[in-house]
Amino acid sequence: MAFIEIGFGNIVSESRLICVVSPDSAPVRRIVQDARDRGSLIDASSGKKSKAVLIMDSDHVVLSAMPVEEIRARLGRSEREQDTEEGS
Numbered sequence: 001m002a003f004i005e006i007g008f009g010n011i012v013s014e015s016r017l018i019c020v021v022s023p024d025s026a027p028v029r030r031i032v033q034d035a036r037d038r039g040s041l042i043d044a045s046s047g048k049k050s051k052a053v054l055i056m057d058s059d060h061v062v063l064s065a066m067p068v069e070e071i072r073a074r075l076g077r078s079e080r081e082q083d084t085e086e087g088s
Contacts, residue, residue: 001013001015002014002015002078004017004071004074004075004078005074006044006052006054006062006064006066006071007044007045007046007064007065007066008044008045008046008065010044010064012054012056012062014075014078016056016057016058017054017055017056017057018055018056018057019054019055020052020053020054020055020068020071020072020075021052021053021055021068022051022052022053022068023050023051023052023053023063028053031053031055031061032050032053032061032063035059035060035061038059040058040059040060040061041060041061041062041063042060042061042062042063043062043063044062044063044064044065045063045064045065046065048065049065050063050064050065051064051065051066051067051068052064052065052066052067052068052071054071
């Protein structure tokens with residue numbers, strides 16, 4: 001099982017991750033508010049401004065202070081590392 005670091009020492013399972021989106025649009029803000037109301041919001045931003053919203057397959061929504069681009073880069077590095085391990 002592979003994990004991705006999303007800032008401040010917090011990690012999420014890559015296999016459970018559906019998408020990573022910017023928190024700026026109104027639909028995403030509604031998703032975050034709905035998750036907060038349901039009790040399925042995980043704020044992993046350590047009090048900083050949220051720069052990415054991670055949607056998980058467990059219906060949890062995770063807030064991260066790390067920008068979407070940085071999370072995407074880390075996902076890309078992880079995929080390349082897995083490809084290298086499988087090719088060995």
